[in-house]
Amino acid sequence: MDIVVTVKQVPDPDIPPTHFKVDEATKKVIPPAGVSPVMNGYDAHALEAALKLKEQLGGKVTVVSLGGDSARDTLKRAIAMGADAAVHVNDPALNEADSTTTARALAAAIKKLGAFDLVLSGRQASDTDGGQVHLGIATHLGLPSVSPVQKIEAATADALVVERIVEDGYQRLKVRLPALLGISSEINEPRYPPLKGIMAAGRAQIPVWTAADLGLEGASGKVQLRRLFVETREARVELIEADTLEDAGKKLADKLREARLV
Amino acid sequence: MPGVLLITEAAGEQLAGTTAELIGEGTRLAQQLGGAPVTVLLAGKNVQGLASSLGPLGVDQVLVADSQAPTPPSPQWLLAAAEAAAKQIQPDVILLTHAGGSRDLGAALAYRLDSGIVTDSTALRVEGSDVIITKPVFGGSALAEFSISSSPKVVTLRPRAFESDEAPVAGEAQVEALSVPETDGAIEVLEEIREQATTGPRLKDAKVIVSGGRGLGGPDNWKVVEELAQILGGAVGATRAVTDAGWVPPSLQVGLTGATVAPDLYITIGISGAVQHIAGISGARNVVAINRDADANIFKYARFGVVGDWKQIVPAFTQRLKELRG
Numbered sequence: 001m002d003i004v005v006t007v008k009q010v011p012d013p014d015i016p017p018t019h020f021k022v023d024e025a026t027k028k029v030i031p032p033a034g035v036s037p038v039m040n041g042y043d044a045h046a047l048e049a050a051l052k053l054k055e056q057l058g059g060k061v062t063v064v065s066l067g068g069d070s071a072r073d074t075l076k077r078a079i080a081m082g083a084d085a086a087v088h089v090n091d092p093a094l095n096e097a098d099s100t101t102t103a104r105a106l107a108a109a110i111k112k113l114g115a116f117d118l119v120l121s122g123r124q125a126s127d128t129d130g131g132q133v134h135l136g137i138a139t140h141l142g143l144p145s146v147s148p149v150q151k152i153e154a155a156t157a158d159a160l161v162v163e164r165i166v167e168d169g170y171q172r173l174k175v176r177l178p179a180l181l182g183i184s185s186e187i188n189e190p191r192y193p194p195l196k197g198i199m200a201a202g203r204a205q206i207p208v209w210t211a212a213d214l215g216l217e218g219a220s221g222k223v224q225l226r227r228l229f230v231e232t233r234e235a236r237v238e239l240i241e242a243d244t245l246e247d248a249g250k251k252l253a254d255k256l257r258e259a260r261l262v
Numbered sequence: 263m264p265g266v267l268l269i270t271e272a273a274g275e276q277l278a279g280t281t282a283e284l285i286g287e288g289t290r291l292a293q294q295l296g297g298a299p300v301t302v303l304l305a306g307k308n309v310q311g312l313a314s315s316l317g318p319l320g321v322d323q324v325l326v327a328d329s330q331a332p333t334p335p336s337p338q339w340l341l342a343a344a345e346a347a348a349k350q351i352q353p354d355v356i357l358l359t360h361a362g363g364s365r366d367l368g369a370a371l372a373y374r375l376d377s378g379i380v381t382d383s384t385a386l387r388v389e390g391s392d393v394i395i396t397k398p399v400f401g402g403s404a405l406a407e408f409s410i411s412s413s414p415k416v417v418t419l420r421p422r423a424f425e426s427d428e429a430p431v432a433g434e435a436q437v438e439a440l441s442v443p444e445t446d447g448a449i450e451v452l453e454e455i456r457e458q459a460t461t462g463p464r465l466k467d468a469k470v471i472v473s474g475g476r477g478l479g480g481p482d483n484w485k486v487v488e489e490l491a492q493i494l495g496g497a498v499g500a501t502r503a504v505t506d507a508g509w510v511p512p513s514l515q516v517g518l519t520g521a522t523v524a525p526d527l528y529i530t531i532g533i534s535g536a537v538q539h540i541a542g543i544s545g546a547r548n549v550v551a552i553n554r555d556a557d558a559n560i561f562k563y564a565r566f567g568v569v570g571d572w573k574q575i576v577p578a579f580t581q582r583l584k585e586l587r588g
């Protein structure tokens with residue numbers, strides 16, 4: 001099974017709120033010193049799912065990323081984890097790409113890669129919190145899409161049975177291939193790159209495709225970012241203290257009763 | 263005048279709990295847009311009977327897409343229904359709720375219509391000819407304001423972030439059946455499984471929720487959370503750390519990529535308060551934090567807190583609540 005995985009480089013989502021700063025003038029995040037960007041978490045789960053399918057059914061796993069120069073590190077990490085090939089879509093004209101243009105560019109790149117059976121994406125990027133680009137890719141490629149997927153239950157050459165999260169539970173769906181899935185974190189635990197992979201990543205040649213290579217000149221977005229800002233919050237907590245923690249627990253119950261909450 | 267189209271999925275032959283707030287915001291936006299007409303697409307299985315309940319909420323027109331399939335409607339069928347409604351109404355704005363299947367329906371629809379979309383919005387306002395859409399980004403660490411230059415503009419609304427309209431209007435909506443084009447059947451629904459406890463309130467409607475995090479240490483300790491919830495007549499919630507570890511089913515996850523809840527009382531045990539978790543509880547009126555780390559972010563959002571090991575605090579807390587509630 002030939003699989004394409006979309007991987008995005010994002011600021012580390014675990015940056016503590018107290019260190020999270022934005023530059024309102026450029027509408028960008030100011031990364032705290034010493035914190036490197038990472039592979040989007042859900043994309044790592046998608047890559048892991050692809051590697052598992054490959055182990056089971058054979059085939060090839062190719063990763064695609066749209067991003068600036070540093071996104072190369074994320075592609076290298078994907079190769080280190082076990083991806084066979086990578087493509088880097090990198091063009092200053094796409095630096096500020098909105099979700100519309102991003103989906104178009106990634107779809108064009110996947111098309112240019114040639115035949116495939118399955119596209120796996122993360123259900124959501126942890127910077128945009130959009131949960132949309134992969135569905136745009138599916139639309140442009142004319143693929144059925146299912147998201148968010150918590151399990152790939154069965155896989156054959158022409159269909160998958162998957163579990164899709166819905167409110168209060170999940171659906172079991174049969175999906176004909178080729179298709180696109182948006183992967184959620186319940187599905188697996190992404191592997192750490194083995195030493196062999198790290199060496200392969202060191203040697204890997206990663207082609208760079210520009211907007212012109214993908215026929216995207218003059219692509220214009222539809223969503224405009226007008227403002228980016230941080231709201232600060234003052235703690236107003238009443239901390240319950242007592243001689244022992246047991247007493248604090250009791251006192252907490254009494255407080256809640258006083259406040260008519262229980 | 264181009265109007266507003268609201269898309270609501272009815273599950274289990276019942277209107278989604280968020281339908282009233284979707285319609286509330288939709289009608290408010292329509293007024294700000296100069297009195298644009300409001301249409302609701304009601305899509306699902308056996309939903310015809312629900313259409314009449316929408317008129318008094320201030321809606322002008324209801325399109326009903328009733329699925330005849332024996333299984334719940336597939337995402338493809340819902341997309342085809344939404345697309346058909348959008349083509350018929352030609353609205354300027356399409357709103358959906360950012361929950362369950364509507365999350366990806368909104369995005370898939372937007373790309374089908376070649377429209378811009380902003381998901382999981384927490385506020386809308388009209389400025390000149392633009393709709394300004396507020397949306398938390400970076401997990402909730404920052405807020406962004408967007409505008410969309412296409413028509414229609416598609417926006418999904420965070421549950422509980424918008425008010426429903428209290429005053430019912432004496433109006434009757436015009437109800438019309440919508441025929442949904444055949445899909446290619448590439449996606450087939452085999453079954454739908456409901457996971458949440460059948461006793462006690464459902465997470466998203468609960469007035470009291472007790473949520474546990476990784477700090478509980480393991481699945482064997484989870485009964486502490488369940489016992490407390492039971493005593494308080496509340497629902498059980500969890501962080502993603504807990505659902506990913508498989509201690510409880512994913513449908514108990516609260517947060518950005520889980521359920522959005524708005525209880526009167528939200529008690530957390532061993533939860534750090536990551537922004538992505540907080541994103542799901544901004545509507546909670548009173549948060550209680552039990553955590554051994556005094557610097558944990560959760561205390562910023564709490565009204566009451568105890569710093570310490572839950573193993574010492576919670577049994578006494580639970581016991582005292584039992585006494586108080588007789």
Ligand SMILES: Cc1cc2nc3c(=O)[nH]c(=O)nc-3n(C[C@H](O)[C@H](O)[C@H](O)COP(=O)(O)OP(=O)(O)OC[C@H]3O[C@@H](n4cnc5c(N)ncnc54)[C@H](O)[C@@H]3O)c2cc1C
Binds near residue numbers: 041478515531573
């Ligand atoms: C894109 C994205 C989406 C996400 N969506 C969600 C989401 O929807 N919901 C969600 O919850 N998370 C989500 N997350 C994950 C989130 O970032 C956090 O990793 C997660 O919420 C942490 O869960 P936790 O608080 O249980 O664990 P931790 O952060 O590990 O916190 C455990 C806490 O327990 C305390 N503790 C430990 N032992 C004890 C003890 N004995 N007594 C008392 N306290 C103790 C510790 O002090 C600590 O504060 C998302 C992340 C990303 C990147």
Ligand SMILES: Nc1ncnc2c1ncn2[C@@H]1O[C@H](COP(=O)(O)O)[C@@H](O)[C@H]1O
Binds near residue numbers: 007042066121128134
């Ligand atoms: N610049 C990008 N490069 C590669 N993949 C991306 C990019 N942007 C989005 N994606 C994919 O689309 C998914 C959803 O992104 P978003 O709609 O931004 O939340 C992500 O999890 C990625 O798999």
